Amino acid sequence: MLWLAIHLPDFPLEVVSRGGVSGGPRAVTDGRGVRQRLLICSDEAAALGLRAGMGLQAAYALVPELQILPRNESLEAKALANLAAWAGQFTSLVSIEPGKGLLMEVAGSLELFGGLDELRGEVRQGLVRLGYSACLALAPTPLGAWYLAVCGTEQQVTDARTLSDRLAPLPLACLGLPDSDMGALQGMGLHCVGDLVRQPRDALARRFGQQLLDRLDKALGRLPDPRRPYRPPPRYEGRAALPAEVLDMEALLFPLHRLLLELAGYLIAVDGGIQRLRLGFVHADRAPTHVMLGLSAPSRDLPHLLELTRQRLENIVLPAPVEQVELLAEQVMLLVPQEQDLFSRGKRIGEDWQRLADRLSARLGADALRGLRLVPDHRPERAWSYANPGERSQGGFTANRPLWLLAEPRLLDMHHGHPCFGSVLQLRHGPERVESGWWDGNDVVRDYYVAENRQGERLWVFREQRAKSGWFLHGIFA
């Protein structure tokens, strides 16, 4: 077993600000009223002298432009669950350390990712792209890795025999004990994990309970420490809060990109794809704006999803600034692995086609794409209809039909009793009598001709015998 611990020291701040493009002096606060204290400061705030634990008044006195963001623990819990789902792309055993980070068992994934360094690199890069800074540590036990990560030492302990030596110098704070216990331990002159391990076990158990001993034993690998794997939910729902309201689409693509990255990781983890996606833009004082995105086939291809999102947003006008961006994929579909060799050309055309259709309908609207089909009807304007692209139709065809049909027959001018279009028309073929439609009230009695004008244009014209009598242009032999 090899455990990778991901400790997220700035998580509470990142959760409420990772949707924003720009930085600035800001801090997350804990507590209420006069007891409100800075919990985590941004780098900019720290550079101006702010520290965790400072009171609000003192902080404002030092940095008047400080932006205070209240801690949002329910958002943190959801964000951590989403992060665990995302991490599922690296290993099947991800476990959540509530409020703080993740533990991943990675021994089985090393080969797939090409080694320890490569895997660690991918995890770290992925976290940065999602907007999280993390401390990563490796150890043969989950708690061992966790203690190393919490202390901010990015150590890699792969040999179980050296584990106790590597854990010994860690300060006791990494154990996450209650304040009272910490005080008591310090009172006994104990400062690091090594000090604690050297104490008589009976005395420790009497004073601090068996639990403390068990934790130490688990960290050192003397007791088993089974972890329950996190099971991702059947749908993805991600949120990115913006530290300041935004109306600019480019600025909104930034948090959407982060959420799409998270979604893509989740989809790899569950081996699925999505065909529908809902983008949500939360406004301060009105109902959220929702935008649907449809794909012609399930996909989890990030560049494709990102491009569709971008195209889709180009046609949207938001009614108000946005303070939070949401992404919802309700139905995750199975991605069927496709045959590789035999029909690879046909398959490639199919995939390219789906991408094209998605891209076009994202920008132009889904109803902008149409196909054609034949309809068994004698009336020329009803012998066809629009269809979904790719739809097959059966039907015979009649010879001598023009390739262009006018949307509406156009009444022709007459010159001494002869129909004109550009010049007097010469009738070359015809008449072809079309008489139909008495059953649905749209009956026609028409004589169709192929005609030519002096410019040489070949036209399809008819003489209406019934309702609106006269000569009409109906098609062009282009």
Next chain:
Amino acid sequence: MSANLENLLRHPGIWRTQRGGESPHNTLSTGFAELDRALPAGGWPLGALTEILFQGMGAGELRLVMPALARLSREGRWIAWIAPPHIPYAPALAAWGVDLSRLLLVRTRSENDALWAAEQALRSGSCGAMLIWPASVDDRSLRRLQLAAESGECWGLLFRTAHVPQRSPAAVRLKLEPLPQGALVQILKCRGRAPSAALTVDLEMSSLPLTAHECERPATSS
């Protein structure tokens, strides 16, 4: 010939007049013997733009490309019609042997959207041909379309009025005038060959070797 040179010459921007056995890969017979003879490599260049200039409502410009479009559609490749000026009439298309299920009509709201859609279709790799009727298009957009056609191995068809400037990155440029039986085709520009005299092309469906009866057969992969 060395493999490197062979690779270099495979670049879609390079046209070779003597291509031997590999010509069917990048060209498509027009379906009209006399026109095939007049075009280098014996047909329409795939992966490039073809401009067809004409005046008025129609001069046979669609019939001229119909045999090739029918063939592409039956090979399973899509034919994208970007903002056509009229309704492409399904019974006539079917009569020419076009597989209607491979047609994609794209409705656009502006010339900009149309050029964008044209570029997407050309580049996608799924379309065998893209047809567009641009009212005005600048050199830069034309070059973009040409590059997109090359990368997607798509035949880009631009139907334009006869009064447009002479410069164009298109591989083939034709001017069409209607005749009683068909059209007078003047090859204004053609990569790999000097422009030749005008030729008459018979556009009657009945005079073609490749027509409707052929679409009843299952498509053969070539």
